[in-house]
Amino acid sequence: MRDLQLSLNQTQRVRLQVALQQLQDLASQAAASSSVTIADTIPVNNEDGILKGHGTSELDGQVVATLCGVVERVNKLVYVRALRARYKPEVGDIIVGRVIEIAFKRWRLEINFSQDAVLMLSSMNLPDGIQRRRTAVDELNMRSIFEENDVICAEVRGFQHDGSLHLQARSQKYGKLERGQLLTVPAYLVKRRKQHFHHLEQYGVDLILGCNGFVWVGEHLKTGEHDMLDDQERRPEISKSNKIDDEEQEWTFTPLEVRHHICRIANAVRLLSALGFILTVEAIIDTTEAGFSSNIEIKDMLGPEFYVQIVEREVQRRISLLRKKG
């Protein structure tokens, strides 16, 4: 596997092989998904006209794949869904990105797309929460909102006519992410869903599954409270420096238990992405719980034993899913 270097012992190797074989059998049972590689011909019925979508081109009157992936058909449309590729943005996607540059009235964000995304100063809510025109002063104070290397959560607003990608962060739930870990996984492992923000109450942890394959695991914040309080309360207190220190400390302090939870969930995400299993909240919680129930230490979650266990668990889960269906 790509991200994990494991040294399996003999029994673990055998168990892993059996489990992987089972996974393959299950996949072939579930649906004869048609995988194609580059330059494979995609069989189509030419009589009732077709629409060629992404990942296809025409060669000698035949539809040919230009990517490795899975052929998808929607009515007349035929396209190839690429696995392992960079993120393809769609309007409304929730993404996590990292600020790499501050430019004229905008931040540039790295979001695993073929270009950097742009977050305009005018398309985000200011910390004071007031709707108004952005002044030159705001422009000068951009660094007080986001600095270089900050991790940000935002929404895809749309494409500009020159093909560049614009983001927006017009809600309290978007903005700077602090006190947690950023994990990068292949974008095809995150499915678009209704909910990408998850508050895992039992752990006191926030989980954001960015559509671009950036996953944020961090301490839970009560949305909106911090930013508002911060600005209103701090300003009059600037002279009382020791009080601020206390407050500052409280703000930067994360309880040990929560830190443990963050690491556990992060390791669960790492493990699932190394295995190439789809990342859903359910799968992540399930993996974390499996770690708790088998009393595995955080560091051993990336070890060979737990790795094999998770593959076996996934096989069981898929078998039970199939039974329910059939």
Added chain:
Amino acid sequence: MEYVNPLTGFRLDGRRPNEMRQIRGEIGVVAKADGSALFEMGNTKVIAAVYGPREVQNKGQQINNRALVRCEYSMANFSTGDRRRRPKGDRRSTEISLVIRQTMEACILTHLLPHSQIDIFVQVLQADGGTRSACINAATLALADAGIPMRDIVTSCSAGYLCSTPLLDLNYIEDSAGGPDVTVGMLAKMDKVTLLQMDAKLPMDIFENVMQLAIEGCKAVAHYIREVLLEHTKQLECHRGA
């Protein structure tokens, strides 16, 4: 020196004249790259990593309607029999970088990825003749792994002419014999040649035979590469599940 045994017709390493060395391809060997692959042809071993499509680093080089493709070829210090330090950007490696870049650019659908840049890094881990071909094959695998749209799979294979016999896939000893070495790169399915190099003289009719042999080699490589890719795609899809 006899490169082909006149009695048995076998070559120095025991191959027949039209026999290739064993090839092996492996996808996903570099964790942080967008796409990566290892390709072996006998004792020649090459690793390739693809980064991108990503934001253009040098804004002056940005092309507005298509992607910028860059390629860097290097040989590891330990790749040849004598260990020696290799300066970056010597004539040989610049030339091969250029060749690989042009070959790959011909098959990548660059117009689909405007304002972006694709970096291909290939490094020779073990050199035993035919590094050029192995690099192109490795780069193809890595590009396909990175999910970059391509017209067709480019494969490459070399052929030579020694002891009045056309030989497929020369190894180091045959390569350094000083005979002609024809490297062909082609789009396997479209049947188009994208690369043809030869640094010697050959009569026309013999050249045609040698080139035909190299083309056969390319097709065999293409067949194998497609198998590897299909296997890999199936595995990814099966792991991902519904």
